[in-house]
Amino acid sequence: xxxxxxxxxxxxMDTNGGSFVSSIAQALRFADPTNREKLLxxxxxxxxxxxxxxxxxxxxxxxx
Numbered sequence: 001x002x003x004x005x006x007x008x009x010x011x012x013m014d015t016n017g018g019s020f021v022s023s024i025a026q027a028l029r030f031a032d033p034t035n036r037e038k039l040l041x042x043x044x045x046x047x048x049x050x051x052x053x054x055x056x057x058x059x060x061x062x063x064x
Contacts, residue, residue, distance in 0.1 A: 001040075005052035012050045021046060 013025035024046060028039055040047055
């Protein structure tokens, strides 16, 4: 995932997710690379739902 895709995913999580998803987005925002990878591995469903392959995130990437 590129930095632009990652940033768009976090925005999408904050905008469209509930409090849990928003908290994970916050953790991803502050995580070092090792812990970021742990979070992405632990929650593949969130990456699938909010990640670079979603229609909303692709639109955000065009803007960012």
